[in-house]
Amino acid sequence: MKLCMEGIFKNFKNKEVLKGIDTTLENGVYGLLGPNGAGKTTLIRILAGVMEPSQGKVLIDGRDKSTCDDEYRSRIGYLPQDVSYYTDFTGRDYLRFAAALKGLEKGYAEKQIEKLADSVGLSDDLHRNCAVYSGGMKRRLGIAQALLNEPEILILDEPTTGLDPHERIKFRNIISAFSKDRLVLLSTHIVPDVESIAKEIMMMEYGTIGRKCTAEEYISQIDGFVWTAMVPMEQLVEFQKNVVISNVVPRGDMMEVRVIDEKKPSSDAKNTTPNLEDAYLYVFNYLKGGAA
Ligand SMILES: Nc1ncnc2c1ncn2[C@@H]1O[C@H](COP(=O)(O)OP(=O)(O)OP(=O)(O)O)[C@@H](O)[C@H]1O
Ligand SMILES: [Mg+2]
Structure with a gap:
């Protein structure tokens, strides 16, 4: 067919x-x-x-x-x-x-x-x-x-x-x-x-x-562009203005954020394994220059 x-x-x-x-x-x-x-x-x-x-x-x-x-x-x-x-x-x-x-x-x-x-x-x-x-x-x-x-x-x-x-x-x-x-x-x-x-x-x-x-191809396209970083709660709103965030999890009085960016978004950020949702955000938000 x-x-x-x-x-x-x-x-x-x-x-x-x-x-x-x-x-x-x-x-x-x-x-x-x-x-x-x-x-x-x-x-x-x-x-x-x-x-x-x-x-x-x-x-x-x-x-x-x-x-x-x-x-x-x-x-x-x-x-x-x-x-x-x-x-x-x-x-x-x-x-x-x-x-x-x-x-x-x-x-x-x-x-x-x-x-x-x-x-x-x-x-x-x-x-x-x-x-x-x-x-x-x-x-x-x-x-x-x-x-x-x-x-x-x-x-x-x-x-x-x-x-x-x-x-x-x-x-x-x-x-x-x-x-x-x-x-x-x-x-x-x-x-x-x-x-x-x-x-x-x-x-x-x-x-x-x-x-x-394939999903794998989309995901490999963003290898190295997905990060986790800790952001103080009161700085989150400002931080969000400049980067595309795919997830936020509270950790005590800090926020653990998942960020899509070709560059390291903060000094403590660590690379993490990307998934298709990250690839979707990369295509539709990051490449369009919009932060989440
Ligand atoms: N019968 C119609 N007459 C005029 N405009 C239409 C008609 N059907 C769709 N559109 C317009 O075409 C565009 C695409 O609509 P469509 O429904 O195909 O999008 P979609 O990707 O399925 O969106 P969604 O995710 O919201 O379902 C929209 O701007 C919509 O307003
Ligand atoms: Mg539709």
């Missing part, structure tokens, strides 16, 4: 939201990271086939998507960023409705509903009205919906919003297991959600994809 984006632009009136996306995705999990308004949802909606680009095309295994839209739709699963549920539907009604829209055969649909409800931990709640589901339960219902047709391409827009830490780990395991021989693209603000499972991560800003590489 090869999903290729060629010169994708998207304008809303005079606003250019996507500014030339050229990239190819193959089987495996890809993370799409970027700040609010970067254009992640816009790109995802184009890939999911619910929006057309202003320019450029999407190719699936070399075929232009616009020539095979119906077939494409049967091969993808899509979880939108914002889903509204019919208030008089139970969880099971909703999944049956989604299965019917996808044209799934009834017997197969019922088996899939039971199997997926179990894997997202909703088996005991399927008879309940979706309107009373918690945010995390609604998200899990949406994930089950996206997986109903065992899609070859799974596109998830902020799938872990509202999930608690235990649910996020479960979600990662479901996606990891599902992604074998399939293509999964997921956008998120939660960096650790893609750090361990994504084959490659795309960092997006202002409608362009700056880089697409």
Whole structure:
């Protein structure tokens, strides 16, 4: 499976939201990271086939998507960023409705509903009205919906919003297991959600994809740029104005700060092992010249 984006632009009136996306995705999990308004949802909606680009095309295994839209739709699963549920539907009604829209055969649909409800931990709640589901339960219902047709391409827009830490780990395991021989693209603000499972991560800003590489490559790029330093509590506000801080932990009357900087930020600072969150801050805050 090869999903290729060629010169994708998207304008809303005079606003250019996507500014030339050229990239190819193959089987495996890809993370799409970027700040609010970067254009992640816009790109995802184009890939999911619910929006057309202003320019450029999407190719699936070399075929232009616009020539095979119906077939494409049967091969993808899509979880939108914002889903509204019919208030008089139970969880099971909703999944049956989604299965019917996808044209799934009834017997197969019922088996899939039971199997997926179990894997997202909703088996005991399927008879309940979706309107009373918690945010995390609604998200899990949406994930089950996206997986109903065992899609070859799974596109998830902020799938872990509202999930608690235990649910996020479960979600990662479901996606990891599902992604074998399939293509999964997921956008998120939660960096650790893609750090361990994504084959490659795309960092997006202002409608362009700056880089697409592995978490290890992002992390090695900042080797030597992550520091811990002790700062007296009363100096923290001033210190924060000049550097990018990724974490602060109180230690007695001092603060232990984690700093992203190409130069040693203070005489006592010690280098520490970087992670992907540090790399994200380096790309989106440090290189832009903004302190946290
Ligand atoms: N239908 C629309 N009409 C006009 N502007 C839009 C429309 N959809 C998106 N935009 C604008 O396009 C830009 C990118 O929005 P998009 O939702 O793709 O960003 P995002 O990266 O998904 O952000 P978030 O992290 O907040 O979900 C924003 O400035 C947004 O206001
Ligand atoms: Mg979005």
